[in-house]
Structure formats: C-alpha cells, structure tokens
Amino acid sequence: MKLHLKIWRQKDSQSKGEFKAYTLEDVDQELSFLEMLDTLNLKLVKKGDYPVEFDHDCREGICGQCGMMINGIAHGPIKNLTTCQLHMRSFKDGDTIYIEPFRAAAFPIVRDLKVNRSSLDHIITSGGYVSVDTGQAPEANSIPIAHEVAEAAFDAAACIGCGACVASCKNASAALFTSAKITQLELLPQGQTETSKRVVAIVNQMEEEGFGHCTNTEACQVECPEDISVLNIPRMNYEYNKAKILNK
C-alpha cells in the first residue's frame, strides 16, 4: 500500500523543527510500524540523507524505549500497545500519517523523534526503591505476602517507563508513572516502611522535573501499553497527604 508520511524533523533540542513529507510505495501490511520507518530510512540513507532518528530497542513491547505520536495518539491508533507492536495492518492504502515526538517540557527533543526521558529516571532516583543493600535480605519466605497483594503490586510494577502517559496527558503529568511505583512498593511489606519518605521525595521530584499535575482525565491509562490503573494516582495523593499531614 501507499503511504504519505509527515514526520517531525528537528536537528537538536535548540533548533526549530518542522514537518517533512515523505511518500512510501508498496508498504507491506505485515511490517511493524518501526520496520516501516526502517524502510524509509534505508531509502534516505542510500540517498545520502539523514535518516529519521527514533528510539527503539527490544521491539517486543517491554523495554519502553520506543514511543512517538502517531496521528496525534501516543503509540498510535491501537490502545494499550507500544509503537513497536503496532503493525501496518492498522492503516489503509493512501493514508496520511503524522509522526511527532512525545512532547513535554520534561522531555526535551534530542533529534527528530528521539526525546530525552531521563526526567523519569530522576523520579526513581529520588526514592523509587527499597533501601536494601546486597546481602541484607532476609529469607524470602520469612515475610508472607498474600497472593492478591503480590498480584496487585505486579499490576503496578508492570510499567515499562515509555512516557506515553505523559505524552497523552493534557497537562504532561507523570502522575501515572510516579504513582505506579509508589503503589508497587507501598503494597509490599518490604517497601512499606519508607513509604512516607518515598512519596514526599518522589512527588517533589516529579514537580521539579517540570511535569504538570493530574486532572483525572484518565487518558493515560487508555494509552498505557501496560494498562496501568489510574487508581494508582489517588493512592499516591492519599499517601502524600497522609505523609504531609502526619508530618512523618
């Protein structure tokens, strides 16, 4: 099938970017979206042009490195899917596809569709962990954890850190990402002891990175590849308020 692509090209974070139009003939339906971009890049490179830079690595939906706005939707038209899992079957012959980077003040553009998401790492760095050194761990079965609790913790822990929640949010809020980590560690007895300290540190860091606030539109969960629940966000709010009010 034939595709018209409008792709955001930007040299670096300082430069001004613009849309460039490309046309691809004979795109195979079986290609993944990223492979479709590969074929475009192959053509560009062979002409001596700069390829479209985009982030990707595992190409099986788990590393969280790929991510772009496809026709104005994070990771494209299919819900709860990463860009690498999107296939060209989801498009029709003659379609025009707009491809833009994830946009947020906290995600500066590195080049073209590549953005710098280290702000998410900084959030984890500020407290998204259990403070246990190697060797300190007690016998694993010494603290039983109910099946349901472990499953609930997993649901939150499944986040792949792709940033689609931020890109989909009208406020560019990282509340879903941040709250998922808080919930995971709060549910487990191993992480509970430092919940108050963690939640205050991590929420403040989220603000400092320049993310917006949550207005509960719930768009994030819809576009999240792992379908992380928005209910993590009130949980974060609750823990934060509790920590602040009790001043623990």
Place this chain on the structure above:
Amino acid sequence: MWYLKNALTRKNLMALTGLFLSFFLIIHLVGNLQLLLPEAEAQLQYNWYSRLLADNIFIKIIAMVLYLCILLHTIDAIYLTIKSKKAQGAGYAKDKRGRASKWYARNMMFLGSIVFLFLVIHFKDFWYQFKFGEMPLDANGNKDLYTLVVEAFDQLWYVILYVIAIIALGYHLLHGVFSAHRTLGLYHPLYSKIVKYLGIIYTVIMTIGYIIIPIFIYLNR
C-alpha cells in the same frame, strides 16, 4: 513555601474548595426551589428566607468562607493552568489525544470561566442588589428579592444565558466532583466507582434543578 508551589497541595485546595462550593449548591438550590411555589406564597416565603439567611451570623460566616472558596478556587485554577501550559511544551500539530478522555474533563478551565463570568452577572444582579441596592419591601416588610428574580427571568435572553451557564456548571461538576475525590486520595476501586456515580446523580439533580427555575418562571408568567 512548598505548599504554595506544590501542585498536589494546590490541587487539594481546588478539591476542597470545589467540594464546599458543590455542597453550597445543594443549599442554594433548596432555597431557590421555593421560587416554584404559587406566586403569592412564594413571594412572602422567599423574601422571608432571604432575610433569615442575611441576618444569621452563622450564615454570614459561611458566606465569608464561600467567597473565599470562590476566590481560591479561581486563583488556583489560573495558577495550575499556567503550570500545565508550561509543562506541555510545544504541543502537537496533529492532536487526537482527546479520544482517550471526555471533552469536559479536558476543558475544566473553559467551563469554569463560563461559570465565573456567570457568577459576576449573577452577583451583580441579585446579590449586590439585595445587599447594597435600593429595594422595595413586600407585605411582611422584607426586601422583595422575589420580584427582582421573577422579573429578571421574564426576559428570554436572560433565561437562555442562565441555562447555558448552568449547563456549563453541570459539566464542570460532572468531572469536578469525581476528580476532587480522586485528588483527595480515594483510591478504593469500589468506593471510587460509587462516588463517581453519586457524582453523576448529584450533577444531574443540580443541573435540572437549577434549569427548571428560570424556565418555569418564564413559562408561568
């Protein structure tokens, strides 16, 4: 001063003031429903009720809180909207993010602005007149607010304005009441769902209740 800059705290303030205002809406509606009584009866009762509220010291304090809430809710809304704009960066050329959420959830500031403009008019026409304006008295010697209201709703454009504003308020409440609970930390899946549905019921009652009054008055005159 972390609580001034911190968005989560500011959001808490939005939620608390919003919930208080929502609660006020119930009281206000109950009072205003007296306008629907038969005309002669309504006039005396409504004016008596208005005076009762105006003279009560407790109500006076609550009224102060109410003004403060409106002020804080508005200031915070502006603050958070600016912050959100800043966080969004350049924005998208092609933006279809809307498919994942309700339009009114995304446009609380817009809906709120309509409500705010309406409030200005509303305060000017009724509250200001009642408090500071020259007003005739009714048979019982109370200020005749009833006639002021009824005459206002006699004008079609005013009714339309009013209805539009109430619809905006309705959508604002539809998301606001639910969102406030989430902000304050209600994370239990079941209770969160219950609150969501209670919020919808509340919103429907408020919207219909407030819309009925001007239409009823307009049609009955």
Place this chain on the structure above:
Amino acid sequence: MEHVLKSEIPEGPLSEKWSNYKKYAKLVSPNNRKKLEVIVVGTGLAGASAAASLAEMGYNVKSFCFQDSPRRAHSVAAQGGVNAAKNYKNDGDSVYRMFYDTLKGGDFRSREANTYRLAECSANLIDQATAQGVPFAREYGGYLRNRSFGGVQVSRTFYARGQTGQQLLLGSYQALMRQVNTGKVNLYARHEMLDLVLIDGKAKGIIARNLDTGKIERHGAHAVVLATGGFGKIYYLSTLAMGCNASAIWRAHKKGAFMANPSWTQIHPTCLPQSGAYQSKLTLMSESLRNDGRIWVPKDKTDTRKANDIPEADRDYYLERKYPAFGNLAPRDIASRSAKEQIDLGKGVGPLKNAVYLDFSRAIKEYGKDIIAERYGNLFKMYKKITGIDAYLEPMKISPAAHFSMGGLWVDYELMTTIPGLFAIGEANFSDHGANRLGANSLLQACVDGYFVLPYTLQNFLADEIKNPKTDINHPEFEKAEAAVIKQMEGFLSTKGTRTAEEFNKLLGAELYDKCGLSRSKAGLEQAIKNIQKLREAFKTDLIVPGKTSEVNSELEKSGRVADYLELAELMCVDALQREESCGAHFRTEHQTEEGEAKRDDTNFCYSSAWEWNQNPSTPILNKEKLTFETVQPSVRSYK
C-alpha cells in the same frame, strides 16, 4: 604460542570451593574503598546489580549504557523465570541437583566449579530480589510459588507472570538509582563504549561516545567490568534487542582478552517466523507453549491446503515421532534442530515456507478454550497483536531464532578476563552454561555474577590497587585509543559506498544462520569463512553512513557494531570448524549418531576453546582450558 590458562579454581571439595575462596580473598577496608574507581559497562541485570553492590560497599562507580535509561537493558525481555535451589516444593531439589542439571544441560562443557557456585548462590538471589520489592508469584498462603521448566525434574523456577526479567531488572535498576542518589554511582546513559584502554597491561579505562552529542569521552578507573550481554544480533534476525552488540567485548578481545566458545549460540525453537525481507526482529514466545501445543508439518511438501483443512493422516508430528519419551517437550536445541530439518526438506509452512505449526486444537478439545486461555492467554494475545491471527482458531506458526550466547569473554573463577583488571559478567562471559543453557538460568547467572560473585572477586583484585593513584586520562594510551576510535569512525563516514550497515548485518546473519547456526558442517563452515571475508572486504569499500561523528548518528553506531560482527563471525566459524564433535547447541553434521543425535567426543574435545586475537581476524590463536570433572562423570545426554 599457546598460553597456559589459569582458571584460578580454589582448593577443596566442590561444595567448599566458594566458601574457601571467600575465606582467603583479599579485602579493602571501607576508608580505602572510596579512593577506588570502577567502570561498569552495561546496566542489565549483571551490570546494574554489580554497580549497585559495589557502590553500596563504598566504591566509586561509573555506570554506562547505550540505552536512554538503564531500565531498558535487554534483561527486561526475559519471560519465563529464574531458577533457585530453595527446595520450597520439597521435591528433592538441592544445590547439588541444580548444579548437576545445569552441567548436564550444558552437555558437560562448562567449568564444574563455576556451575556449582551458580547453584550455590541461587537461593540468595531470591531473598535479595524479594527484599527489593520484586513481586514474585505467590501461593494463596503468601509463600513463593514455583513452576517447572524444561530439562529438569523438580520445580525450582520462580517467576513474576511472564515478565520475570523485567521485574528483576527493575529491582536492580532501582538499587542502582538509589546509589546514583547517594552519589556513589555516576550514570552515563546513552554512552557507548568504543574501546578499552590498557596501561602497563592492565585495564584502566574506556573510550566512550556520548550518543546524544557525538562527543568522545575518556573515562579512567582502577578496574573495568564488562556486563554487555550477548551478541545473538550477529544473526540479524534474533530474539535480541536491536541495540544488542558485541562491540565492547570484541574490542576488549582485540586488546588481549580471550574469547571462549564464540560459536555456541542457543537457537530458541518457539519464535515467530520471519514474514518478509524487511523484518527486523523475531519475537520469542515462551517455551511453556510446548506443554500443550503439538508441533507438526504437512507430510507432503507440495501440500498447499490451509492448516485446518489438512487431515490428521496427512500431518507429521515429527517431534512425537522421533522422540516418543519427551515428544513436544524435547530440549531447545533438539526441538530447534528438528524444525530446521523439516524446513530444509521443504515442508515449512507459511508464505516463506520457513515455519512449523504449533497446534492447540487437541488441547482445546480436551480441556476447553477457557483452561487454555488461563494458561496461555497472554501469549495468544501477544501472538494476535503481532500477527493478527487468532491462535484459538488456527495453529500458530513458529520457527527457531538465535537467542543466547553461551560463549563470550573467557574468564577465570574470579570472572577476570586474561587482561588484569578487566572483568566480564553475565552473558558477556562464557563460564557457567557450557554448550547449552537451561531455561531460567540466564537471569540467574547475570544476578549471581553481579550481586554475589563480583563484589568478592573484584575486591580481591582491587586490594592491590590501593597504592595506585587515580587513572590519568591524559596518559598517551588514552590518546592513542581515542585517536584510533575517531579514525575508525571517520573511515566509515568517508567510505561513501552504497550499502547500509544493516544490509551487511542481514547478509552476514543469513550466512551465519545457514552455516553456523543450528547445524554446522566442515564444508559449510569453510565456505562461510570465505564468504564472511568477502563481505568484510565489501564493507570496507561499500558502506554508506550519512552525517557527522559529532551529532546523533544511529547509522554510525550501527556501522561500528557491524564492523565488529564481521570479525567475530569469522571467529565463530573458525571455532565451530575446530570443534570436531557435537555438543549442546553445537551440532556438527559429521558427528552424529545413526539416529541423527549429537555425538560428543570427551577424549579429544573436553576443553573450552579460548581464542586469542592475533592482529588479523583470520588468524586467531587457540588456547585450551581443559575441563576436569572431579565430582561428575560426563554421560550421554538422551531424551528419547
């Protein structure tokens, strides 16, 4: 000249070697640790756990990864689980049994002492990960749950749904970020190591490129740890991430570190087949599918009917036919090889005739769709996401794909390479799995190396480094290495040919998969070596890379990796050619039994091949580390 390889295996009986080592290993006092710097390249399970553990002890760590965040390292993609000899099931598991299973699974081609240590430290890992908040599966009573896995008779696999690797990695990533917060770890994300710097024969630093700016940086340290994973991407189509590469270990190899058993690559049987020439990746489907799925091909290779229209009588369930005892659950290498055999006979299915059917119709008939959905629902969903096909209605199409590198840098018992001060951990080294890795052992090895082994063995080395000052990055060796790196990159840019690095990688991969993949023959390997040499020459003149070195340039990144692949590929073939036996994943067609099974030669080939760089990729020097088995006598691996 052949070197004597010192494997530094400690004295004592097998079960006491590791404790003996720890008893006598040298230590560094806490106030001296802060004077020492360590570079850790890679932030997968091995790298992140090592960097975090070392920082917790008080060392200054510089941690590098080429991804945009440490959390993206490819450990994240491991699905099934992690083995540990906890014996929670009371089914007769023990450290010894786990050691034996691993050794046998590896076809008796691993170092006994290392394998034993792997089993010995396994239990600690589960404790550590649990304490970090890894949400392992739990029984209703709240205790940890286990499942069984291929090649063993006990249930010792711990798992977190189908995302065990992700959860373990997030645990170690968080431990790493905690140390970033304390300032003990300096994190360099989006940095790629381009060379190792040796001063007076010792590893003292690296040259790295900042992938966001193109800036070349020098980093010095008292020791360098490579945790850069496997190089299965050399086959181009593999289950690995696009960025996985051999460059770090290959460049270390060219500086003097030996490469051991490079040709031993595990080919995983249950992956999605290639569907077109532009395909970039073969996604792994969990091996657990073979518990209920039946593998078959049409008996007649000219059969063009749809799968569901082919009657039972015209189907060949070849695994059940050939291995009645294990059937569809035969080990990975055997299942993969058999599939290739059928495909080579022209019986492959799918548009490219490169797959076999994995059929659930009988299981669905027997247990009902609900039970099958409960067991494999997420995998069926994933299959549908990628192929658009509903596997409840028609059979899946699967094919083998390159997966895990058992080979890697040669390391001694202390995980140190032949370069003093250069350590290799995780998949980047060769030590624990022999010629075939058992399922759910890769996560384990990465973690055990990083959390529990390296912190002791590295300290033993660093104890003698206290007297040495901080490494001077203005040393001429750094200048030399940096100049060489820049020269190479400029060479790529000035070639101005017609083919991209990826095109070379595809050609190389197809050649390797065909001749140095599931089965290898003398003639094939010799041919492959010639073809690879030709390809390498073509690469020198026909490569095209746009842009500059001083900017984001993914084509440039790929070129460096492919250049290394083109050299490593030849060594893989040389290694495979030299080993005149079949063992584990290494199947030489000349060395098979009458039934077509692998035939090992313990008399002549009971050693690990450690290859030494000799200035030319075509003339490597073979060094042999003899494998001695004190506790176990090698036996024939049979799955009939």
